Amino acid sequence: MATRETTPGAILPPPRMTTGKVGWIRNNLFSSPSNGATTIIVAALTLYLLWLFVDWAFGTADWSVIPTLGGTLVLGQYNSDSVCPSNDCFWRPQASLLIAMTYFGILWAVAATTLVRGVALTTAFVAAAMALLPLPFDEMGMDVRLLLVANIPAVFLGRWLGRNTPVGSTRNLIIIAFVGFITVYFLLRGIEGVPGLYPVPSRFWGGLMLNILLAAGGITASLPIGIMLALGRRSNLPVVKMLCIGFIEFFRGVPLITLLFMSQTLVPLAFPRDFPLDEVTRAGIVITMFSAAYMAENIRGGLQALHRGQTEAARALGLPPWNTTTFITLPQALRNVVPAIVGQYISLYKDTTLVFIIGMLDILHMGSSFIGSNREFLPHSRELFLFIALVFWVFNYGMSYVSRRVERNLGVGER
């Protein structure tokens, strides 16, 4: 009986490692010669660019332009000598922030999800962390810092209110939001004759505060308007349908900047001279309308994607048309287009920078007018605009992160 000797050469080497760090690198970076070559070229290029950036950021770059601008980037001229004579208006935007944080706390109590808790606590702690900014104390006083830290108790106050008072019901949330907006508006604008509320006309509102205000108003109002427009466009009443199509297509067809110009030249003519409709409100309304038209198309997409059977089943069960919409089709449609809605919110927030072109004092205006009047900072304008870009990036990336989490919580694409 012949037995075969195993010769040393016939023993195959063990298969290539596919687990662990080495295996991961092999699979993802060097799976084939061309892949390996790509990795080496891309890595070399990335490292070179990264080196250029680090060399610039920690070498030639002079970041002092940002602390020099300091508070004006956030508030514009709101607290300057010419607008607020005794420089004690800073607490009003900060109180508005506290109101917003309290509202977030109420939302946390009502919605009671980890996500809302996360959003409320993160924003409050980020705002509070601003108190630790390494700015000199004559730039950013102790009172400013304390009011920033107060954002954390404000969230918990809101949560307590939401749990223990009638404030915390879904229906009341809308009323509170409305009351909150009015309060913030009068807080910021001031009231003639009331001590401590020295009037600050809205044309002096500025900085990041203006961008956030315009975005907050737009985000709150554009969703309901968009829903109404979307339902109107799908309605089988010809007149309503034509009106909605006309509105949507007009606002989607022209650039926002031309609409903003019209809001400053044409719209004031339709009102009496002393009508209390200021520049900022007009710009806010136009931005909201513009956004609502896009929002309507997103929601219409969600409505169209719903199976006809949903409506038919609801009608067969005897639900009247209105209830079919509010309880059956709309919730499902909205759930399916959460990413599109948040995407629209992000572009709304980005679009608030356009008020710069019509001469409002938003964060971009503060930045570029500072560079314009202090030519010695011209070589360091890159630092300033990179910083502004990062500020917007953090907000928007946060929003898209929340949107992905909402999507997962609602189980989009799973059911």
Place this chain on the structure above:
Amino acid sequence: MADQPRGILTYQGIPVWRHAVLIQWALQIISAIAVVTLVVWFFSNVAFAINDRDIPFGWNFFGRSYGTPVPEHALPFNDSTDSYAYALLVAAVNTIILAVAGVILAIIVGTLIGIARLSPNWLLSRLSLVYVEFFRNVPLLVQLLFIFYFILVLPPITETYNLFDVLYINNAGIAMPQPTLSSGIAPGLGWVAAAGAGVFLGYTVYKLRNRREIVTGAVSYPLLTGIGTAVGIAAVAWVAIWAMAGDTPLGLSIPAPDDRFGRIEDGLRVRSGAIVMLVGLVMYTAAFIAEIVRAGIQSVSRGQTEAALAVGLKPVGVLRNVTFPQALRVIIPPLISQCLNLTKNSSLAPAVGFADLTNVGITMTQTAPAINIFLVIMLAYLAMSLAWSAVGNFYNWRTRIVGT
């Protein structure tokens, strides 16, 4: 028992106030009246205010001579004689050129980034993710201003970057060589026509040999022969026209610094505003297009890729011949809406000083009625939007699924 009268008001015995059709029509008429009243109220107030507050209004500025330079103009423009209407046309052409160039470049860059996002190479796909997440989440205006100031701190004209004496880059813009019709219009256009015919012929050859390769399996080098045909015909035409006319069909205008002031003369000089707009719009829109391309390719079922690999196609061939053509149906409609967005976003040009429609319009408002100018500009943008929608509708009509 007498029959009930079955008029519309008592249809099936439903009282008037609960009659669905009547309620609907009443609502529609009320909403129509409300909207019409609002619009009439708005415009009659505006008309009254125009008279009352002496707001400039009227259309006769169109024929007046504009008298202000338009910095960039693709059409010839003489600022002392040409009218407002013509200046608006020049500006609209600038917008269209910017939009078309931006759309072409953004589609190329965006598609490459979108494909890189799906690359099996981890580093490449992460880098594209970083690109997309950064450029999507920063306002376009911030990006434009960043590039604007970036160019502004480049060396001035007197210390211009000089690449091989043909390319000059400084804080005023960029200057590069440009083909010209220096030796007469007839030979130049003749060669362009011949080259165009060559490209067409080359494409036909490519199609035919490609089909032959697919049908018979014979190796036919379709791409190589196609490009060869096109280049060959263009080269033969070049030599022939050179021999006949005694001069090359097209000249080349090379930029060079002026002796006295160091100003760059000749060549194609692009001012910084146009560069800022083009670069900014392309980088921003490319991030959105990359996401559209990625989603489109991912929407093609995995089975298609696996089947294509199983029949022996290489990964590049799978993408080119199987996945991408199927993904196009999903990609094109949102892509068209991005093209429309790019066109509308080109209206941010006033911030960086490029003479587009909006910028020229804003300049005009100092010497002509602002309301009229902006009405015209809005109409122009609406027309451009409609043009893009028409492209989208045409594509949807071409690729509709027939006969289901």
